[in-house]
Amino acid sequence: MLLYLFMELAAAKLKFIEAWGKLGSEWGINRTMAQVHALLLISPEALTTEEIMETLSISRGNANMTLRDLIGWGLIEKQHKAGERKEYFFADKDVWNIARQVAKERKKRELEPVLKVLNELSTVTGDEKDPAFKTFKKSVADINKLAGNVDKTLETMLKAEESWFWGSVLKVFK
Amino acid sequence: MLLYLFMELAAAKLKFIEAWGKLGSEWGINRTMAQVHALLLISPEALTTEEIMETLSISRGNANMTLRDLIGWGLIEKQHKAGERKEYFFADKDVWNIARQVAKERKKRELEPVLKVLNELSTVTGDEKDPAFKTFKKSVADINKLAGNVDKTLETMLKAEESWFWGSVLKVFK
DNA sequence: ATAAACTTTCAATAATTTTTGAAAGTTTAA
DNA sequence: TTAAACTTTCAAAAATTATTGAAAGTTTAT
Incomplete structure (x- = not known):
């Protein structure tokens, strides 16, 4: 047994x-x-x-x-x-390096192209009275803001030391 | 033009x-x-x-x-x-809700099952002198720790208010 | 009860992604 | 050179994943 x-x-x-x-x-x-x-x-x-x-x-x-x-x-x-x-x-056996490397590549390959499109879409002009236009603009702006924040956060993570990162984040997220 | x-x-x-x-x-x-x-x-x-x-x-x-x-x-x-x-x-048009919802579902569907397997694998016993065993054990332990931290971080994020979250995180990631 | 309006199911099909393996390509040693 | 040892390529095949659409199912109004 x-x-x-x-x-x-x-x-x-x-x-x-x-x-x-x-x-x-x-x-x-x-x-x-x-x-x-x-x-x-x-x-x-x-x-x-x-x-x-x-x-x-x-x-x-x-x-x-x-x-x-x-x-x-x-x-x-x-x-x-x-x-x-x-x-x-x-x-590479260092798990923190692996996480950083994956984050770095996916940011470059996937997040950045989307940010580029979102920025383009932010410039669309139209009738401010049109609900379709207003909804579109707001959704794009909100997503753009969130994606920008994610991008900045990843950027900082890429530079961070493991101990520093987890120490700080876990203190905030207590 | x-x-x-x-x-x-x-x-x-x-x-x-x-x-x-x-x-x-x-x-x-x-x-x-x-x-x-x-x-x-x-x-x-x-x-x-x-x-x-x-x-x-x-x-x-x-x-x-x-x-x-x-x-x-x-x-x-x-x-x-x-x-x-x-x-x-x-x-739902609230981008923060969307992010939370997606994080919640993927955590449940994908992260948690993997954490379960990693925990099982942590219990493997073997010859401490065997490099194959040592390498296996260390990699699993390291990944387990990282995954556990990601899990905890997401857990806190799920409870967080948008403004609180971004305010705090961006202060840390300056 | 009946039928119209609408939703769900799922086997068959299509589209996409991944894998194979043999041929072509490259490098090294003699 | 040549040939053996090794790596790369890529068109074809296999595996996987997503989609279709018609039939079955459900609900509502009369």
Whole structure:
């Protein structure tokens, strides 16, 4: 009976990889990319493309593209071992860095383009007596303001030290 | 020439709906759902299923399911007009409420299940001398801590008043 | 009860996103 | 050079996700 109180490391790893992949896909990050990231996160040494393909049962092409994407996100790096031609990959293990990196990329790729459109839309002119115009203008202005605040907050977060960040925020949010 | 300095309200509406839909799909929210939400956000009156189908060129089935989902997310409500059988739909226009509602739902649907798994994985036992075990345990513990902090922060945000929230946070993030 | 007005369901279809894998490309060592 | 070792590309296929639309279901008025 006691047996079931413990989980094998191997089983735990699989569960972690699966959970990370699911979370990623729910937040617009490709499942495989999140899984490769998870695998490298819990791996003490750098892994080859070969090993990643094997462990996650994915094709060479998929592994290659996913690793390239992860490098583009600043989440993993290539490593070369002396006397070997193969490339090894390892993940930054600092969770605060990971959060910052993801925030930075998504801000750049998704938030900023939307802010640009919202700013354009703020300049629309029309009949101030028209309810359709008034409602449009107010919604756009409100969203623009919120998005701007989110942007500023992220900007500050990107510069922040982990301890400083959590210390300060948790003091405010008590 | 000056003509191009102004944008027609109709064009602006389309652009807004498109941008909101794109943002949604990048963050794991179905494009159509985000578009229907956008349409109702900028509409001064409640709209019928019929009108939504027409404006966005979507089918009755799609409109019906999407509207039901949006009600489930707490972003829109049904309205009945005296002497009419048709149902009308309108969106909460308060941007802070919208942000809170989305945060609340995603916390419940996605963050909490992951926290549950992470907590389970924290209990894994193994050989403290094994680098694979040590790396696994540390990564899980670190992520668990970060996720727990995010959860607490959201929890507080859900209770917060808009002015209080932005006032306080922006003072900290100066 | 009946029928008109309206809403919901869901199997089939369409659209989109992800993955494959073999061929092409590149680098290195001899 | 050449060839082995390794990486990248990308058109085709598979998997996933979203949409359609007609039929079934429900409600209301008479």
